[in-house]
Amino acid sequence: MAEGNVAKPLILQGRNAGGALERVTAKARRAFRNSVAILLFLTAWEIVPRTGIVNVTFFPPFSEVVNAWWGLLRAGDLQDHLAASLTRSISGFLLANLIAIPLGLAIGWWKTAADYLNPFLELMRNTAALAILPVFILLLGLGETSKIAIVLYASLFPLLLNTISGVKNVDPLLVKSARSMGLSSVSLFRKVIVPAALPTMFVGIRQAGASSILVLVAAEMVGATSGLGYLIQYAQFSFLIPQMYAGIITISVLGIIVNYLLLALERRLTDWKQTYGE
Amino acid sequence: MTTESKISIRHVHKAFGIQRGSKQLKAENQPVYALQDINLEVRQGEFMVIVGPSGCGKSTLLDLLAGLTKPGSGQILLDGKAISGPNLDRGIVFQQYALFPWKTAIANVEFGLEAKGVGRKERRETAQRFIDLVGLGGFEHRYPHELSGGMKQRIAIARSLAYDPEVLLMDEPFAALDAQTRETLQSELLRIWEATGKTIIFITHGIEEAVYLGQRVAIMTSRPGRIKRVIDIPFESRRSEEDLRSNPDFVKLRHEIWELLKDEVSRAQEQEKSKTLDAYAEGRSSAKGGVRHG
Numbered sequence: 001m002a003e004g005n006v007a008k009p010l011i012l013q014g015r016n017a018g019g020a021l022e023r024v025t026a027k028a029r030r031a032f033r034n035s036v037a038i039l040l041f042l043t044a045w046e047i048v049p050r051t052g053i054v055n056v057t058f059f060p061p062f063s064e065v066v067n068a069w070w071g072l073l074r075a076g077d078l079q080d081h082l083a084a085s086l087t088r089s090i091s092g093f094l095l096a097n098l099i100a101i102p103l104g105l106a107i108g109w110w111k112t113a114a115d116y117l118n119p120f121l122e123l124m125r126n127t128a129a130l131a132i133l134p135v136f137i138l139l140l141g142l143g144e145t146s147k148i149a150i151v152l153y154a155s156l157f158p159l160l161l162n163t164i165s166g167v168k169n170v171d172p173l174l175v176k177s178a179r180s181m182g183l184s185s186v187s188l189f190r191k192v193i194v195p196a197a198l199p200t201m202f203v204g205i206r207q208a209g210a211s212s213i214l215v216l217v218a219a220e221m222v223g224a225t226s227g228l229g230y231l232i233q234y235a236q237f238s239f240l241i242p243q244m245y246a247g248i249i250t251i252s253v254l255g256i257i258v259n260y261l262l263l264a265l266e267r268r269l270t271d272w273k274q275t276y277g278e
Numbered sequence: 279m280t281t282e283s284k285i286s287i288r289h290v291h292k293a294f295g296i297q298r299g300s301k302q303l304k305a306e307n308q309p310v311y312a313l314q315d316i317n318l319e320v321r322q323g324e325f326m327v328i329v330g331p332s333g334c335g336k337s338t339l340l341d342l343l344a345g346l347t348k349p350g351s352g353q354i355l356l357d358g359k360a361i362s363g364p365n366l367d368r369g370i371v372f373q374q375y376a377l378f379p380w381k382t383a384i385a386n387v388e389f390g391l392e393a394k395g396v397g398r399k400e401r402r403e404t405a406q407r408f409i410d411l412v413g414l415g416g417f418e419h420r421y422p423h424e425l426s427g428g429m430k431q432r433i434a435i436a437r438s439l440a441y442d443p444e445v446l447l448m449d450e451p452f453a454a455l456d457a458q459t460r461e462t463l464q465s466e467l468l469r470i471w472e473a474t475g476k477t478i479i480f481i482t483h484g485i486e487e488a489v490y491l492g493q494r495v496a497i498m499t500s501r502p503g504r505i506k507r508v509i510d511i512p513f514e515s516r517r518s519e520e521d522l523r524s525n526p527d528f529v530k531l532r533h534e535i536w537e538l539l540k541d542e543v544s545r546a547q548e549q550e551k552s553k554t555l556d557a558y559a560e561g562r563s564s565a566k567g568g569v570r571h572g
């Protein structure tokens with residue numbers, strides 16, 4: 001047992017290596033679980049058109065779609081349309097945040113206002129943004145303004161409603177406790193109300209992020225000369241079917257990226273909450 | 279009235295007006311009389327316990343002492359001056375801890391110091407000292423949801439002590455804890471009280487807790503709350519006694535308070551029952567009314 005001293009660090013090392021290995025396999029397993037359904041779907045997409053079960057013209061294999069996507073990228077079309085869409089989405093989304101968050105905080109704080117306004121805001125939210133697109137086009141024309149306006153409209157109400165409900169539902173005991181420490185209304189708002197309402201506000205921010213893309217794409221299909229929605233519509237009219245699918249895939253991926261970014265921001269700002277996984 | 283009173287509560291009345299709330303819109307418009315002619319003197323450095331049945335107005339009284347609400351009539355003096363609002367010269371500890379969930383334990387303790395305008399470095403040091411005082415060294419950077427109920431209440435106590443209030447107001451602070459944690463925290467509180475010399479007003483509905491902690495115990499009636507009697511608890515330095523709870527004098531006092539309290543408790547329960555029934559009847563009749571009007 002003279003080697004006991006020597007053996008000990010070796011065992012420790014072995015254990016560490018085992019831990020690392022375990023972590024890697026756990027990661028791999030998670031990656032597999034997350035992607036297996038998507039991979040199966042893509043495989044089916046590749047194989048089924050080739051078997052002739054569906055019409056290849058309308059439903060080309062996935063590899064052809066990827067080729068078309070690559071072609072659009074090389075030609076620079078994809079970037080142009082993506083940039084056009086993103087500019088509109090982001091402008092509308094940011095404007096909505098700029099308006100809805102201060103307004104929502106104020107309305108939520110002033111309870112009577114909230115009680116009177118909530119049914120109206122609910123009504124507005126449930127008026128599908130696309131249903132009033134014609135109104136925007138009539139009033140603002142076919143240009144950028146009406147696109148940004150429709151994104152603004154679609155983002156505004158989820159943001160507003162969630163901010164209001166976040167402020168209204170702040171635990172009154174926390175307010176009481178802060179007031180008992182002599183906080184002024186301004187610091188009460190800054191140090192208690194806003195941080196307490198933040199998780200609910202983020203529900204609105206994520207909803208707004210999702211709908212800002214959704215609504216924009218649809219709006220671009222109706223009257224536009226650029227943007228991903230236009231790309232899809234144009235590709236369909238011109239019978240460039242693989243290109244049409246390429247546009248659709250780009251939008252899906254964009255939606256996932258936006259949601260992921262907002263989720264990451266949310267986790268950063270509300271990392272005090274119980275973590276979801278555990 | 280002694281001149282050395284830290285707090286004087288004089289002829290304080292408090293009633294609540296018509297309840298907002300959708301169902302009770304048509305409810306009897308008569309106000310709820312929560313407190314009626316409350317008189318109480320609390321000495322500097324005293325540990326005063328107020329015991330009463332639930333719903334008798336204990337929390338209402340504490341809110342008044344905190345300056346969060348104003349009495350309907352009468353006055354509350356702190357060092358001879360009327361209380362005009364919340365202030366850092368009084369600290370409150372609530373039953374439900376009221377910790378800010380987005381702040382770590384130490385940041386919670388710093389909250390009142392921040393409100394007081396203490397600089398960052400000193401704030402951290404003071405907060406650390408009080409976290410150590412309540413025995414939670416090592417847990418500074420945990421968030422409230424990572425702490426047990428007893429730990430949360432320790433942090434809440436540290437938060438209230440950190441900004442050095444003259445009076446500590448505690449509203450059933452241990453009621454939500456399990457029996458063992460409660461007993462530990464009770465003796466810890468006595469230790470802290472002896473170490474800091476704060477004036478403490480401690481509210482509870484537990485008789486044993488009242489006798490164990492208080493130098494004096496004020497017994498309240500059912501609603502409208504009045505002070506029925508104030509009883510002296512003559513144990514000196516309670517911590518030296520090993521098992522005070524089985525001491526015959528302790529048992530006698532507990533029984534005496536129970537005798538004073540039991541009618542109030544059953545009356546309070548009656549009130550509770552009739553209130554529920556009223557609310558039910560109210561709900562029924564307004565529903566019928568709704569049909570008639572619709």
Ligand SMILES: Nc1ncnc2c1ncn2[C@@H]1O[C@H](COP(=O)(O)OP(=O)(O)O)[C@@H](O)[C@H]1O
Pocket residue numbers: 294295297310311312330331332333334335336337338339501
């Ligand atoms: N803000 C309020 N509005 C109306 N009634 C209230 C309000 N706060 C307390 N009450 C009533 O006053 C009485 C005393 O309440 P409270 O002080 O919370 O009792 P305790 O703390 O002794 O259980 C209860 O009947 C309660 O319903």
Ligand SMILES: [Mg+2]
Pocket residue numbers: 336337338449
């Ligand atoms: Mg109470």
